[in-house]
Amino acid sequence: MDNKEKIELFEKTFPFWDKMSEDDKATFIRSSSNVYFKKGTNIHNGDNCTGVILVKTGALRLYLLSDEGKEITLYRLFPGDMCIMSASCVLSTITFDVFVDSEENSECFVVGGCAYEDLANRMPEAKIFALETAVSRFSDVMWVMQQILFMSTDKRLAIFLLDETAKTGSDTVKLTHEQIAKYMGSAREVVSRMLKYFASEGILTSSRSEGIKILDKKKLRQLAL
Amino acid sequence: MDNKEKIELFEKTFPFWDKMSEDDKATFIRSSSNVYFKKGTNIHNGDNCTGVILVKTGALRLYLLSDEGKEITLYRLFPGDMCIMSASCVLSTITFDVFVDSEENSECFVVGGCAYEDLANRMPEAKIFALETAVSRFSDVMWVMQQILFMSTDKRLAIFLLDETAKTGSDTVKLTHEQIAKYMGSAREVVSRMLKYFASEGILTSSRSEGIKILDKKKLRQLAL
Numbered sequence: 001m002d003n004k005e006k007i008e009l010f011e012k013t014f015p016f017w018d019k020m021s022e023d024d025k026a027t028f029i030r031s032s033s034n035v036y037f038k039k040g041t042n043i044h045n046g047d048n049c050t051g052v053i054l055v056k057t058g059a060l061r062l063y064l065l066s067d068e069g070k071e072i073t074l075y076r077l078f079p080g081d082m083c084i085m086s087a088s089c090v091l092s093t094i095t096f097d098v099f100v101d102s103e104e105n106s107e108c109f110v111v112g113g114c115a116y117e118d119l120a121n122r123m124p125e126a127k128i129f130a131l132e133t134a135v136s137r138f139s140d141v142m143w144v145m146q147q148i149l150f151m152s153t154d155k156r157l158a159i160f161l162l163d164e165t166a167k168t169g170s171d172t173v174k175l176t177h178e179q180i181a182k183y184m185g186s187a188r189e190v191v192s193r194m195l196k197y198f199a200s201e202g203i204l205t206s207s208r209s210e211g212i213k214i215l216d217k218k219k220l221r222q223l224a225l
Numbered sequence: 226m227d228n229k230e231k232i233e234l235f236e237k238t239f240p241f242w243d244k245m246s247e248d249d250k251a252t253f254i255r256s257s258s259n260v261y262f263k264k265g266t267n268i269h270n271g272d273n274c275t276g277v278i279l280v281k282t283g284a285l286r287l288y289l290l291s292d293e294g295k296e297i298t299l300y301r302l303f304p305g306d307m308c309i310m311s312a313s314c315v316l317s318t319i320t321f322d323v324f325v326d327s328e329e330n331s332e333c334f335v336v337g338g339c340a341y342e343d344l345a346n347r348m349p350e351a352k353i354f355a356l357e358t359a360v361s362r363f364s365d366v367m368w369v370m371q372q373i374l375f376m377s378t379d380k381r382l383a384i385f386l387l388d389e390t391a392k393t394g395s396d397t398v399k400l401t402h403e404q405i406a407k408y409m410g411s412a413r414e415v416v417s418r419m420l421k422y423f424a425s426e427g428i429l430t431s432s433r434s435e436g437i438k439i440l441d442k443k444k445l446r447q448l449a450l
Contacts, residue, residue: 064367066375093361096368124349131356136318138363142289143321145370149410150291185374 003029009109013054013082016125024119031112037102046097049089049113052130055081058106065099072148072185075140076103084133089113090120091134148185157194158223160184161204165214174211228254234334238279238307241350249344256337262327271322274314274338277355280306283331290324297373297410300365301328309358314338315345316359373410381409382419383448386429390439399436 006029011017020028037043043060044050053060060077062085077083084091085098090113102108120127148156160180164173175183181191195206203219206212214220231254236242245253262268268285269275278285285302287310302308309316310323315338327333345352373381385405389398400408406416420431428444431437439445 064371064375066371070375072370072374091360093357093364095361095364096371124353127353128349128356131353131360132318134360134363135316135356136320138359138366139318139320141363141370142366145297145366146289146291146321148374149297150289150295 006032006109009054009056012080014126014129016123016129019125020119020123024123027115028111028119031115033110035108035110037106037108039102039105041102042099043102043108044083044086044098044100046088046099050086050100050110051113052087052090052111052116053077053083053100054109054111055079055083056107056109058102058104058108060106060108061101061103063099063101064096070185071099071182072144073183074098074144075137082133084130085137087113087116087130090117090130094134144185153184153186153190153194154197154223156184156186157191157198158220161212161214162217162220162224165217171214171217172211173214177206231257231334234279234281237305239351240354241348244350245344245348249348252340253336253344256340258335260333260335262331262333264327264330266327267324268327268333269308269311269323269325271313271324275311275325275335276338277312277315277336277341278302278308278325279334279336280304280308281332281334283327283329283333285331285333286326286328288324288326289321295410296324296407297369298408299323299369300362307358309355310362312338312341312355315342315355319359369410378409378411378415378419379422379448381411382416382423383445385409386437386439387442387445387449390442396439396442397436398439402431 007025010025010028017025037058043053055077057079060081060083062074062077062083064072064074083100085094086100088094116126116130120130157180160183161173164175165171173180177192177195178188181188184191195204195212198204198220199206201216201219203216203223204212204214232250235250235253242250262283268278280302282304285306285308287299287302287308289297289299308325310319311325313319341351341355345355382405385408386398389400390396398405402417402420403413406413409416420429420437423429423445424431426444428441428448429437429439
């Protein structure tokens with residue numbers, strides 16, 4: 001990625017780019033790099049300050065991980081999104097450990113945490129942008145929390161399947177029961193049982209080779225209400 | 226509360242107070258008021274912009290409420306704390322509904338949301354302070370989420386009882402099983418069963434009249450590890 005491409009991405013992502021001094025712009029360009037992550041790579045594990053990650057292509061998944069290995073997906077980031085949770089040095093008030101994986105082959109652009117932190121300390125707009133990004137993710141996480149803790153599994157599974165089909169534009173969901181359970185913060189057994197129930201209701205078919213095929217979207221939508 | 230008292234509280238709470246113009250200070254003083262909340266009052270229900278609440282005495286509880294009436298306590302605020310979640314107009318990126326109750330008779334000081342919002346739009350320090358307060362609460366909420374979703378009930382109950390005794394400085398917890406369940410985001414039946422189990426292990430005694438009396442703190446601490 002040459003500097004011109006970098007600058008274009010920065011202009012698009014950071015609303016304060018035009019107000020930055022030439023020196024600061026040069027520092028940002030110098031301390032940032034293009035990184036490719038293979039599908040399934042762990043990018044950030046909570047310990048370090050990986051930096052501010054801008055997603056160019058692919059998808060990242062942010063999740064919590066328990067000592068026993070249980071995962072809860074908080075949200076996903078797609079092209080154009082910025083990951084600020086991986087820059088713990090920028091947001092000192094974030095004290096929980098979040099994990100970031102590449103869910104697909106992803107092309108990202110990582111701005112060094114120190115460079116961003118240094119700018120944020122001098123330029124309120126940069127600090128406000130980082131904080132506002134975090135607070136809007138706070139809302140995403142609260143949604144997940146309410147979904148997990150308050151909703152019944154059938155409703156949650158229906159919503160998940162509808163979201164997936166809406167996102168991919170296909171009526172087939174090519175995920176294993178295990179993967180779905182992980183994303184939903186549920187157990188594989190629970191998901192498998194619920195899918196079997198949905199199949200018995202004529203809502204979908206589920207097979208190892210073909211994945212989950214939605215047959216009756218109207219019924220699924222009623223469950224999601 | 227006269228103006229002198231107001232100014233003292235503002236100075237203590239807002240790190241940007243000294244940098245405010247005299248006009249802005251006068252607006253803050255004019256658009257703020259002293260409010261008493263009786264124990265158990267619902268102060269904020271997510272819909273409106275109640276304003277920025279400063280706790281002088283007592284305690285506030287912030288929680289999520291499901292359609293079915295299930296509650297999950299997110300965190301509590303004590304004297305000296307500021308509640309920004311009740312000022313939805315200040316933080317437009319907060320899109321979830323949070324409920325605020327006074328857990329005890331509480332004396333609060335409410336700054337009008339519009340006054341704060343107007344200042345935050347002109348003074349980056351005020352905006353950053355509001356956002357940083359929200360982000361640090363984000364960490365509290367993530368802790369609760371991990372506690373609820375990852376931990377087993379015995380561990381959670383042990384931690385809750387230890388926290389309570391540490392906070393009150395007494396070995397007796399004067400809360401009903403129902404109240405404990407609410408705070409833990411659990412069911413009363415689950416809490417009652419676990420307390421019975423703890424009693425059978427000689428860790429505590431539980432009675433309606435005397436509350437929960439911790440007998441073996443060492444054992445309780447081991448459960449909390």
